[in-house]
Every structure is written in C-alpha cells, then in structure tokens.
Amino acid sequence: MDFRLVDLSADEIAAQLAVVEPLTESVRALIDAVIRTEVPDDDLDDARRRIDAVTASLRAAQKPGSYGVPFTRDFTGMPWGNAAVGVRNAIAPPLRVDHHDDGTATARVRLGAAYEGPAGLVHGGISAMLLDQMLGEAASVGNGTPCFTGTLTVKYLRPTPLGDVDLRARTTGSEGRKVFVRAELCDADGPTVTAEGIMVSPRNLPSPDQIAKLRAATAADHDA
Numbered sequence: 001m002d003f004r005l006v007d008l009s010a011d012e013i014a015a016q017l018a019v020v021e022p023l024t025e026s027v028r029a030l031i032d033a034v035i036r037t038e039v040p041d042d043d044l045d046d047a048r049r050r051i052d053a054v055t056a057s058l059r060a061a062q063k064p065g066s067y068g069v070p071f072t073r074d075f076t077g078m079p080w081g082n083a084a085v086g087v088r089n090a091i092a093p094p095l096r097v098d099h100h101d102d103g104t105a106t107a108r109v110r111l112g113a114a115y116e117g118p119a120g121l122v123h124g125g126i127s128a129m130l131l132d133q134m135l136g137e138a139a140s141v142g143n144g145t146p147c148f149t150g151t152l153t154v155k156y157l158r159p160t161p162l163g164d165v166d167l168r169a170r171t172t173g174s175e176g177r178k179v180f181v182r183a184e185l186c187d188a189d190g191p192t193v194t195a196e197g198i199m200v201s202p203r204n205l206p207s208p209d210q211i212a213k214l215r216a217a218t219a220a221d222h223d224a
C-alpha cells in the first residue's frame with residue numbers, strides 16, 4: 001500500500017480536479033463514440049491519427065508506472081487512477097461513493113455502452129468490480145483503515161440492463177482484521193446482483209489508532 005504524501009491544499013486539489021475531471025469525461029465520451037459511431041471508414045482512420053497525436057502530446061511528460069494512491073496533508077486518499085472510482089481513469093464509470101452516518105455506503109451510476117456484456121446488459125465482471133469497490137469502501141471507512149478484498153462472493157439474481165444503477169453496501173460485523181460486508185446492485189425494479197465480502201486490513205498497514213495519530217500530527221504540522 002502506497003502511503004506517499006502529497007503537500008496539496010484543498011484549493012490546489014480542487015484546481016486540479018477542475019481540469020482533470022472534464023478531460024477524463026471527454027475521454028469517456030470518446031470511448032462511447034468509438035463504440036457507437038457509424039461514420040465511414042476513412043473518417044475512422046482520420047480520427048485515429050488525431051487521437052494518436054493527442055496521446056503523444058500527453059506522453060510528453062508522463063509519470064512512471066501507475067498513479068498510485070497518494071495521501072493529502074489531511075490524510076485523504078487520492079485514488080485518481082482507480083478502475084472503479086478514479087477521476088483520471090476514463091475506464092471508471094466513475095463511481096462516486098457517499099458514506100453515511102449509519103455506516104452504509106451508497107452510489108448511483110450510469111452504465112453505458114462501454115460496460116456491456118450480453119446485448120444491452122451490464123457485463124458481470126463490471127458488476128462484480130463495482131460491488132467489490134463498495135464492499136471495500138464500507139469496510140475501510142467503518143474500520144478506519146484500508147481493507148483489501150480477501151473473499152468476494154457474487155450472486156447474479158437477474159440480468160442488469162445498461163443504464164442507471166444504484167449500489168449500497170453495509171458492514172455486518174468484524175473479527176480481528178476481518179470485516180464482513182454485504183452489498184447490492186439495483187436497477188429501477190430492485191436488486192439484480194448481490195455480494196458478500198470478507199475484507200481484510202493487511203497486517204503491514206498502520207492500525208486505525210496509528211492512522212488517527214498520523215492524521216492529527218499532519219494537521220498539527222500544517223497549523224504550526
């Protein structure tokens with residue numbers, strides 16, 4: 001787990017997001033357009049050349065490896081490359097997860113043509129990924145430390161049509177470093193996929209107490 005700290009204020013992060021989120025949204029629109037376009041082949045070839053030129057311009061200054069999960073000075077994670085929630089990742093729908101006082105995590109997301117499995121239906125792997133993220137978020141926030149998926153059990157109750165889906169997760173208990181979590185993915189008529197997870201806080205991570213102390217120390221440094 002990457003605990004790299006970045007010295008960015010909330011304003012600086014907001015300024016980055018203001019540029020990055022629209023760019024990623026444009027790439028998502030591009031993905032959808034490539035899937036559904038019916039323009040002639042010559043136009044496709046021309047589009048490819050122009051896209052390659054944009055890609056080359058972005059690669060002029062490029063981070064090695066992946067984005068990782070840097071932490072801000074108030075110890076907030078920035079999982080911007082994450083496949084499910086990443087604001088820099090055009091493959092992510094992205095899921096925007098809300099955490100509630102009762103310990104549940106919820107999200108609503110529109111799954112378009114890029115997430116198709118069977119015709120007109122959400123790919124089962126995408127449903128599993130989104131549910132996995134929800135389980136991890138509910139477990140991690142409830143536990144106060146990041147939890148990895150140990151065991152994930154997914155049950156597909158009925159097909160999920162592409163379109164708007166709602167997700168909800170809640171922890172059902174914990175035992176040592178294990179957190180037990182349940183989640184469901186619903187269309188307008190109710191649950192289509194359910195999941196159960198045993199999420200484990202890895203042994204080499206700081207404990208929730210240590211993280212709370214780190215967060216307090218970082219805040220105190222910043223105030224000084």
Ligand SMILES: CCCCCCCCCCCC(=O)SCCNC(=O)CCNC(=O)[C@H](O)C(C)(C)COP(=O)(O)OP(=O)(O)OC[C@H]1O[C@@H](n2cnc3c(N)ncnc32)[C@H](O)[C@@H]1OP(=O)(O)O
Nearest residue numbers: 132133136137140148149150151176178198200201202203
């Ligand atoms: C705001 C947003 C915040 C942040 C939100 C973050 C959300 C992230 C969501 C994404 C979730 C992912 O995709 S995570 C990526 C996919 N998952 C992974 O790559 C995990 C790969 N596996 C591992 O790293 C490891 O095997 C771990 C962490 C699962 C366990 O390793 P460990 O830490 O050494 O654990 P260990 O001491 O062996 O075991 C501790 C206890 O857990 C149990 N245990 C161990 N492995 C498993 C297992 N696979 N399934 C069930 N239970 C297990 C043991 O029996 C033991 O129980 P007992 O004897 O105490 O009873």
